[in-house]
Amino acid sequence: MNISTQNRRDFLKKSAIVTIAPGVLLYSIAQAHNAERPVTSATRWGMLIDTNKCVDDCTACLNACTEEHGLTENVPAEVKPVWIRKVTLRDRQTGKESSLPVMCQHCENPPCVDVCPTGASFKRDDGIVLVDRHTCIGCRYCMMACPYKARSFVHEVLENQKPHSPRGKGTVESCNFCVYRIDTGKDPACVEACEAKGHQAMIYGDMNDPDSEISKKLKEMSSSVLRPDLKLNPGIRYQGL
Amino acid sequence: MKNVTFCIIEGKSFAFYGGIIVSVFFILLGLFAAYNMEHHGHIITGMNNQIVWGIPHVFAIFLILAASGVLNVASISSVFRKIFYHPLARLSALLAITLLIGGLSVLVLDLGRPDRLVVAMTSYNFKSIFAWNIILYNGFLLVCTVYLWFMMQRSMQRYYPTAGLIAFTWRLILTTGTGSIFGFLVARDAYQTAIMAPLFIALSLSLGLAIFILVLLIDCWETKCSLGEGILIRPKKLLGILIAGVFYFVLVYHMTHLYFTGRHGVEYFILANGGIYTVLFWGGYMFLGTILPLLLLYHDRFTRSKASITTAALLTLIGGFSLLYVIIIGGQAYPLEIFPGKEIISSSFIDNAVHSYTPSIWEIMLGVSGIAISAFLTVMAVRILPFMPRSLADTDVDEVFKG
Numbered sequence: 001m002n003i004s005t006q007n008r009r010d011f012l013k014k015s016a017i018v019t020i021a022p023g024v025l026l027y028s029i030a031q032a033h034n035a036e037r038p039v040t041s042a043t044r045w046g047m048l049i050d051t052n053k054c055v056d057d058c059t060a061c062l063n064a065c066t067e068e069h070g071l072t073e074n075v076p077a078e079v080k081p082v083w084i085r086k087v088t089l090r091d092r093q094t095g096k097e098s099s100l101p102v103m104c105q106h107c108e109n110p111p112c113v114d115v116c117p118t119g120a121s122f123k124r125d126d127g128i129v130l131v132d133r134h135t136c137i138g139c140r141y142c143m144m145a146c147p148y149k150a151r152s153f154v155h156e157v158l159e160n161q162k163p164h165s166p167r168g169k170g171t172v173e174s175c176n177f178c179v180y181r182i183d184t185g186k187d188p189a190c191v192e193a194c195e196a197k198g199h200q201a202m203i204y205g206d207m208n209d210p211d212s213e214i215s216k217k218l219k220e221m222s223s224s225v226l227r228p229d230l231k232l233n234p235g236i237r238y239q240g241l
Numbered sequence: 242m243k244n245v246t247f248c249i250i251e252g253k254s255f256a257f258y259g260g261i262i263v264s265v266f267f268i269l270l271g272l273f274a275a276y277n278m279e280h281h282g283h284i285i286t287g288m289n290n291q292i293v294w295g296i297p298h299v300f301a302i303f304l305i306l307a308a309s310g311v312l313n314v315a316s317i318s319s320v321f322r323k324i325f326y327h328p329l330a331r332l333s334a335l336l337a338i339t340l341l342i343g344g345l346s347v348l349v350l351d352l353g354r355p356d357r358l359v360v361a362m363t364s365y366n367f368k369s370i371f372a373w374n375i376i377l378y379n380g381f382l383l384v385c386t387v388y389l390w391f392m393m394q395r396s397m398q399r400y401y402p403t404a405g406l407i408a409f410t411w412r413l414i415l416t417t418g419t420g421s422i423f424g425f426l427v428a429r430d431a432y433q434t435a436i437m438a439p440l441f442i443a444l445s446l447s448l449g450l451a452i453f454i455l456v457l458l459i460d461c462w463e464t465k466c467s468l469g470e471g472i473l474i475r476p477k478k479l480l481g482i483l484i485a486g487v488f489y490f491v492l493v494y495h496m497t498h499l500y501f502t503g504r505h506g507v508e509y510f511i512l513a514n515g516g517i518y519t520v521l522f523w524g525g526y527m528f529l530g531t532i533l534p535l536l537l538l539y540h541d542r543f544t545r546s547k548a549s550i551t552t553a554a555l556l557t558l559i560g561g562f563s564l565l566y567v568i569i570i571g572g573q574a575y576p577l578e579i580f581p582g583k584e585i586i587s588s589s590f591i592d593n594a595v596h597s598y599t600p601s602i603w604e605i606m607l608g609v610s611g612i613a614i615s616a617f618l619t620v621m622a623v624r625i626l627p628f629m630p631r632s633l634a635d636t637d638v639d640e641v642f643k644g
Contacts, residue, residue, distance in 0.1 A: 062589065077591065078289035085590035089583040097586065102579070111427055117371035118364040137361050138353015140293040141371050147428030149577050149590065153293060153353060155284040169282050170353030226579055230427055 043126040045177060046207040046235040048214050048223060051098040053201035059086060061101050061202065064193030068178060070162040081152035083175045084190060098241055103175035104129055104150040105226060105234035112142035112151065127235050128177045136171040143172060147227050150174050245328045247627035256463050264617035271610020274603040275350035283353065286604050291596035292573045297351040299565045300608030303448065304344030304615060305419055306441060309412040310449020312337040319405025325475060328630035333453060334389045335628050336619060338382055343615030345378055347608055370421045377415040384408045416442045430507040431572030434497065440490035444561055447483035450476060451557035458551055460629055468633045477550050481538040484557055488531050507575045511567060518571035521563040530560010570598055
């Protein structure tokens, strides 16, 4: 009898665990991953790049981007898709040199979105500017409109695509802030690579959240944007430029 | 008023069949180029991530502008009631349709995804001038077709002036839209100016009239329709005025840029240091496309000769094409000013150099096929329907004019 009662109790316990545990697990995953949360304008993703910390000959962010999105086509430089590039500048007046990565600036008022005839270029509510590869007709007007030359056209047949970052021949593409990583609570690949190198020149976060690291830094120090005269309010800000 | 009679072309001559064969040959070449661009990607073209619009766009915009401008002859007849131009109105409206189809074909076949044309037709971003242009171009085809119908069917002729007015207004808006494709680009020094719209309107009128004169001469030669010198004198005078009009807008455009310190770089590039762009501006547009035709049209020595009018029309087209090449490709070749006040020491994406562009044979094939499509459609149309006046002899036209 005793044995049988014990068995029944065990059975009920195990059944409860088997039934409830996956639900609890799924619930906790849902809580941990932002992908389940709706994208709203309460968030404004942005990046602060400290040009004083960006090392001139370091290309860790570029390599990470190439690896992450499979931008490995072996084609001439003029047609090679470039989502992020390194630029070294010298101030014409003072002679100060700075090194910085340049990518899609994820503008608040993006000209690429304005000009796109089909609406394939669009801005998510959280400020990330993306291209819908299903409705891009490959007219390249967005490339004409982008003040930062941040967009590339896929000129060639693609091989070895990454499933998480699909691309398409004959369509336009640009930095997507590794949106699928952000939606699951991770940093973009370039930021992670910069951090792994120990340079910490790139800080990524929600510029609308006063407690985020990026907001605190932006509040503490002066920063600038590229082409401020255009009043596009880019999401990428530079320090020390 | 003596009724103008129209005829179809006989279509039995060597010139007719020759024209058909040549245009079909170039259309097939263009389709072959488009197939290859679609199959291999745009890597086989000279276009790249720096020069994103190349010679196919020059051909396409050239044809689209000419389509809008060529309707001018019909507009003068129906909107401004100049009966003198009435016999030519049908051909004018026909050319507006065929040239636009030719230009749009090139534009569509150059897309990265031409198979998604249906997306472009059904999914609109109304803030985009490009999207508006899609509506304007399609609408223009419709408006011109109705205009032609009213023009050609006697029972509908009372609506003909209204249709003419709508077509006239529509094409002004259409060319404003085409110019604004460049005028609305905020970041490029060569563009971002409202004058692009009137400049393109003026250019469309001169290109359109030049094409009209040439087509009229060819058709009259083919149909052996008597063409009096008188019929060419008025368009000739108008062509001169339009060439001068384009020059005025080009002058104001460059004067404005020369005044803005921030745009001295691009001006120096186009006017003095831009290699092929400088040569095309001064040699192609200014000398061949403006000074020479004006001399041919206004100098006493040449002014009444049919050959000089033909040459002037041809030179106008060469000048217009050169100007469009300089605007479209030269404007992109000059590097973007992304870092004002900074010198770019190095860049992994060619930020610090003038961008190079060499058109590939595929692009030229595609571009020329646009002209071939327009020519083919025009020849077929004048063979099937009566677009051509039976006589343009001075005596007949004068009688019409007197009426």
